[in-house]
Amino acid sequence: MAEKRTKADKQERQTEQLEKRVERHPDEIEKKPSTLAPKSDEPTVLIPIDQQIQQRAYELYERRGRTDGHDLDDWFQGEREIKGATANAAVA
Numbered sequence: 001m002a003e004k005r006t007k008a009d010k011q012e013r014q015t016e017q018l019e020k021r022v023e024r025h026p027d028e029i030e031k032k033p034s035t036l037a038p039k040s041d042e043p044t045v046l047i048p049i050d051q052q053i054q055q056r057a058y059e060l061y062e063r064r065g066r067t068d069g070h071d072l073d074d075w076f077q078g079e080r081e082i083k084g085a086t087a088n089a090a091v092a
Helices: 007-023 049-063 071-091
Strands: none
Touching: 049 071
């Protein structure tokens, strides 16, 4: 019959596992492919910048609780974020 595990046993095992993870060399860690990068066989879909800004402005509107009267603020904020991200990507 199996022994019943106590909390102390469980904590000890978890501590040992964490120590093993910390001791691993970076070369030993598995490198998984990024899920953010498109696969080479998939076509890249370009979304027009005004559509990206519109989407971001709507996200800002929703985050604020869908209160009216800030549509231009949301648009300009979205435009700064999208164009800033596009400029940063072009430089990199």
